[in-house]
Amino acid sequence: MQVSQGRSAGLGLALVSAFAFGGSGVAAKPLIEAGLDPLHVVWLRVAGAALVMLPVAWRHRNLVRERPVLLAGFGLFAVAGVQAFYFASISRIPVGVALLVEYLAPALVLGWVRFVQRRPVTRAAAVGVVLAAGGLACVVEVWAGLTFDAVGLLLALGAACCQVGYFVLSDQGAGHGGVSEVEPPHPVGVIAYGLLVGAAVLTVVARPWGMDWAVLGASATMVGREVPAWLLLGWIVLLATVLAYVTGVVSVRLLSPQVAGVVACLEAVIATVLAWFLLGEHLSAPQLVGGCVVLIGAFIAQSSAPKPPSGPVASGIGGPALEAAVYEPAGDGRAGRPTGQREAR
Template sequence: MPVHTSMSSQDHRGRGVGLGLALGSAVAFGGSGVAAKPLIEAGLEPLHVVWLRVAGAALVMLPLAVRHRNLVRERPLLLAGFGLLAVAGVQACYFASISRIPVGVALLVEYLAPALVLGWVRFVQRRPVTRAAALGVVLAVGGLACVVEVWAGLSFDALGLLLALGAACCQVGYFVLSDQGGDAEERAPAPLGVIAYGLLVGALVLTVVARPWGMDWSVLGGSVDMDRTSVAASLLLGWIVLIATVLAYGTGVLAVRRLSPQVAGVVACLEAVIATVLAWVLLGEHLSAPQIIGGTVVLCGAFIAQTSTPARASQAPVARGAANTGGPRIPGERQRVVR
């Protein structure tokens, strides 16, 4: 009995740390759009901001890539998959989708990722999913529909919706790949090494897509306007690279390792809520009553999801969490979300 109590206490602490990391990741990702919007309004293209973000983060993480160069030999497919899906795939699909459909609709479709993760757990891993887990997903997605006010732009384009769904599938890849090595039987690859190489791969792919040689580099040397306040463009870029990318990816991957793709994914739904609130506070974009209600519903869904999932130390093979989303991107304001 004393051993059981000790294990239970340890599992509880591990869950608390994991939830803290997941929340920190959501805050870091959610704040990126607030920093990116002034740069876009100053003349940079959204894809150029994304390229600066990923390429800058890859440069910061380069020493870790060199330190963990053994991963290239041991886990080449994991590194390639993380870079293509979790970094480049989400960005490219999301931006391609918002060129054809409203931002709110694209964001909502992308955040169907929690439901897709539950589908992965149930039908691919063949593990049962609890009703509480499914309820957490339904509440999170429904609340997000209110946060992005999806009814304000209901125009449908088949290709645009397909691209948004592609972004959601890439989000699933982010959470599933982040969990590699999370089981006791499998030696977990160094999470920071995986992130470093994922960013390098993503930067190479996005270089082809964004074509940064046509960017207006002079914007980065001056100041930009943030809700009538002058801020150095380099300071905002530093925030996007160091906080919204390096810190966000690092805490996100560690959260998945401590929790599960299902639980970390639903907590990541808070990213859109945090992005909207920060845009309200820092950019003067006021929240409507439906958005406030929707944010509350998302919080309820995330709470139900995390309380319904057993800790990793449990021997039960049942997936009781809710699903995933978020990741890594540059989310931002309600009508100009940069991911």
């Protein structure tokens, strides 16, 4: 019962994270159209969230001594890397193509579990990834403007790899399913320092001292109405960044990187639907069909995470990903059967 409640909570948090992340573009687009550079919007987003999370960072200051590599990696890959690579890629290839390539991350997570950690993966998780990727292709209408710019595609792939780092690093030290000798780092503390590191990196890249700060004191247009720019910025910082990262990382702890990764594909669906209602960007029939396929893929993938084994097991790198990869649920609802041997550290 406790495991089931944890999975339900993890799925709920993953959906909240997808909704929060999905709303970032809707709030950012009016600011960009008002005159802000896209990279400056990214810097405002990360730097603002880092300021909000400063009290949390101070409370968990012991992490700087205990987990410096994890904090640096989360800031570089999960925060700065994803944002910088994505915005660089859309300067060379269509946004839809870049988004599709970036959300190949769930498939890359499965590759990490299978070939780097050398763990088998469940068939349901693999099927869910395939369905989600195919549905996502319809949502972003990848056929509408595909251009084979090698550099742009590589940049988008870089964003996908950094997103893999987000899911894998979020899972480090979770210690689910076994006895862990090291206390796992507090997820919110990791996010706080990740945002601080990301803000520092993006400051060098975005060079905000050249930004048109006057835009933030004016208004932006959304659905034909004037909206204060500071209100949109607050949306991006508090909801699309702080809330999104906190719920996302905690959901990875409760689920697994590959399951949470596929559920995160809903971000593209949510972003498209919000753009329909708030920006007047209407959905086509293929986009509606693709959104349904993404939902089906996410459901199949999240249902693939099995019950943990009844006996004690040794802890290892990967946390819940290890459990989801090694144990496949039995079809009759009983305890899962092992599909491979666990490798102890």
